[in-house]
Amino acid sequence: MRQKGTGLFCLIFPKNVKVRKKSPVPKILILIGVIIMNYKDLADMIFPEAKDISYYEEKYPRRNLKEGAIVTRFAPSPTGFVHIGGLYQSLIAKKLANQTEGVFFLRIEDTDQKREVENGVENIINSLKDFGLEPDEGMISETEEKGKYGPYKQSERKEIYQAYAKYMIAQGKAYPCFCTPEEGEELRKKQEAAKVRPGYYGVWAKCRHLTIEEMAEKIKSGESYIIRFKSPGREDRKIKHKDVIKGNVEFPENDQDIVIIKADGLPTYHFAHAVDDYLMGTTLVIRGDEWLSSVPLHLQLFYELGFKAPKYAHIAPIMKNDNGNKRKLSKRKDEEAAVSYYEEQGIPEEAVKEYLLNIANSTFENWRRANPDKDISEFQLQINKMSVSGALFDMVKLLDVGKTVISKFTAEKVYEEALKWAKRHDEELEKLLENKEYSLKVFGIERGNKKPRKDIAKWSDVKDNIEYMYDELFYSKKQDYPYQTINDKNEIEKILNLYIEKYYDENDDKQVWFDKIKELSGELGYAKEVKEFKENPGKYTAHVGDVSTVLRVALTSRTNTPDMYEIMKILGNKRIEERFRKAIEC
């Protein structure tokens, strides 16, 4: 604010000599001299332009929602990429709002302009969109918003905060503080030396004890100042609070005269939180548990502001094991902390959400098993069943969820998603997928039955999974043929030639196809059944499985593939022959 005092006029001719009943300045004093000011005069002097709070009370009526509807929000600062923890919060918030026919809104907390980052808002909005977590209200682009309780960007709510700050000053519940940051620093050192609790409170709160006249005088002379909350709390008293997740907690009362309006005229988090969540009708504040210890302050603020406080749900952060120590997933150190990481890796949005739901409610897993095909929007999340301590992030489990999620997709969906990812991250894969009809066949292998394959956990696995089905890639690489038991060149040649000349017929059904491989094995002196092979040690050098392996390796250059019958069908006679020829040449 650092504004010049404009109070001289008010000092000499107070606009409001009549004092409201509540004013702590006795009437008699006012009668004695016009110089004597009251809190309201002080408030007028500091925020001459600010509206009366009744204006905002009318502008933002209480929401008319059905009983039990939860109004909640995601309220990030635009300071960089969205953290997985933020996504977790949003997911929970959105589910809860949807389940109760409430409202989920997005509010941008940009009161710290130093930390703000370019495209910060856009980033947040896009990340939410990527995960299907669009808010019902709030910011929808860098500059646009929807909903009747805006602005949803705190930097645009300055006048609202000032109106409430003015109201607090007029009530004698807030005051200007003229201490400089350096003085604050000194104070802390002094307290440290004296081994007392640090902070601006009680006797240490120098400016709290200034008279109104002294305050006015300083403002008038142009001293810069901030606004502090005049806490009525006492540290030796306890407050009890019931957190929706953490349960009963007990804290000492807040007695800190925290800053509510900073030197730049913008509010601090605490004050903005109280004003916004009241005006926006938030019923449940879902936030990280690093805020738990601020609850006494926030409750006090709501009370002194005359607001009904919301409920709080403090969720445990997602942690990471760092050399045996648990620590929060860090934006700086851990790539998996950024939600963009999951998109880059091609982990499906559904998988990330399912994994997060898994952490949120252990009942999710059972629900999923009972309802394998239902959409997660049908799962009823119970916030009070959430874990109180932070879970270690488990990539292996996430990937397992990813496999299951993708295994349920149709070939069409797999194709679309893989292509979408390839367009952003893998040109080579994108080219492979150009032939949609063919690719659909490839993705259709062992898909759609009751026991679908689970070999794709993320879209970045796809290329490695299917490349041998595409000639352009298959032939462009120098292949090794990792034959196993049967690895004699002549034998291999014999098997391949005999198979293609005498046995393979693309019109065979699977049983006939399989029987023919047995026949082939028998003809060349191998055991037709594995069992027979095992029962007669020494009689055979190899069995039908080993013969199959030769075919498989020659065909794909791999020992592990999905169903070979289907692969052969897709490849077709000509390409099989060609691949065999190539294998023999090597």
Next chain:
RNA sequence: GGCCCCGUGGUCAAGCGGUUAAGACAUCGCCCUUUCACGGCGGAGACAUGGGUUCGAUUCCCGUCGGGGUCACCA
């Protein structure tokens, strides 16, 4: 350091005074008329610790230890 929260297998977690202490992921073994995957069956693996309270504590209380959070004109 003060204040606060938390502590069940490797991980996520049910259980909250009497249980053979669930389940999932990971791991190991077996089975699934050829591999892999899927699936099935089975194995190994846990109540941090010391005191209480109680006929009986994983469950309740206190201490210890361990982990985390918070003590800004940052959110």
